[in-house]
Amino acid sequence: MKKKIITSAFSNLYTDQRIEKVCGTLYENGYEVELIGNDWNGAEEMRRPYLFSRIHLASKSLKTAYFEFNWKLYHQLIKKADRNTILHANDVDALYPNYLIAKKLNIPLVFDSHEIFSEMPAIQGKMSQKLWRYVEKTVIPELTWMITASGSYGRWFEKKYGISPVVVQNAPRRLGFNIDIPQNNPKILLYQGAINPFRGIDKVILAMHHTENLLLKIAGDGPKKQEYEALVVSEKLQSKVEFLGKLKPEDLRKVTLTADCGMSIEENGGESYFYSLPNKVLDCIQARVPLILSNLPELQNIKNQFDVGELIKDHQPEHIAAAINKVLAKGRDHYQPELERASNMLCWENEEIKLLQVFQKASNAFGFKQ
Incomplete structure (x- = not known):
């Protein structure tokens, strides 16, 4: 049976190039991909070759939007995930619902940490920092498959939580360069x-x-x-x-x-x-x-x-x-x-090889077949 991957992120999806490249690579390599984001800060029209949806958020503040998204994402995943599903959570603000559903259904979860979410400047010293640190501390040591965006991030997670993420840098696709360098003035x-x-x-x-x-x-x-x-x-x-x-x-x-x-x-x-x-x-x-x-x-x-x-x-x-x-x-x-x-x-064609290896291992460990 064709493997299904449900990718989720607290994102309006439109400008998130990492998620676009990851989902594109997985789709092109035979996975059935479904992407879930939200409409926080708008939901511009976009086209993708795979299914995608945006959860509507009524919240007026970011703090309550996080809670609303996680609650609604959990219920979306309950409806959409089955025993042939690999869950793919992007960043800590989408991790906990995926973790709960993965445990409930005994299915694989791949976590992609684009950054060290609990150490972002915007939440330094705030109550939300304690919340995200709690989620990290509770879930990350339990994970089997994790990727992150830089070698330094990988070493930080290994030292902090004892997990060794696979580093998949957020490089663009290889760009053939055949233009004349402009002579700008200024x-x-x-x-x-x-x-x-x-x-x-x-x-x-x-x-x-x-x-x-x-x-x-x-x-x-x-x-x-x-x-x-x-x-x-x-x-x-x-x-x-x-x-x-x-x-x-x-x-x-x-x-x-x-x-x-x-x-x-x-x-x-x-x-x-x-x-x-x-x-x-x-x-x-x-x-x-x-x-x-x-x-x-x-x-x-x-x-x-x-x-x-x-x-x-x-x-x-x-x-x-x-x-x-x-x-x-x-x-x-x-x-x-x-x-x-x-x-x-430093191009996506090199990085996607590592990405596919992670999902292949997740598939194999749970008895999925290519």
Whole structure:
């Protein structure tokens, strides 16, 4: 019988590229995939070759939305899961209902931790942090199959909970590179991703005072957007900083290809940030765009393996500008050989092999047949 996988996540699904790639790979390799998300923050129209649905959430606050989603997800899983099902939970905020149903039906559960959820900056010191730590402590040591998004995350979970996750980096699919590198005037520095605290965005805005003939483009949305827009105005940098808003993934890829320099200068906003390998790094590598990088473990590891950009000394605006100016002085052409080498290694085609091995082991252990 064809294996069924129910993938669930506290997500509106539309912009979650990791879940899209994972479900696509599983579907293309013969699994019957059903994806469950929610309509928190909207439910934009999307098409997928497999079944998907979004749980409607009536909650007005994120705190109550989590409880509502977990309650409704449990009841969805009760109806949809059977003895031929592998459950696939994405992040701790979808884990507990999957764990309960997996125990109830004695079926496999694969957990994908995109980050260290209990150590995210947004919940530091809050009651919700205690709740998510409780879920982690209760469920994760009981798991057999777990994947996570960086080697540093994997080592953290092993030390904390005694489980060794398989590392499946959130790399994009291999992008054949056959475009002419644009000769921008002014040059373009690109930030892409959520406009959240600890991303170094406010620091790079201030760094624009120390650059010439450069335009900073900020693609994304988030809780800090208005504050950073106001910072641009107060610093009189409107001619040097442009906010592009939230772009569709396919539109963002086109913008990335045009940049002279990307950036991933996350600050140490807690262990989830400290040990992360941000998507934007791997996206820029596939677009063959050099980066400025902060000195966090996974970013330093990339730089040690591949000369794809420059590390910033610290988050002082002058030092950020120095790294930007160094990249621009060398030019995008200079970094192409190393970016090409990195793009061949850090791509989804390599990562999905490890993903499929995990689901194959889960299938075999519960008597499923290919």
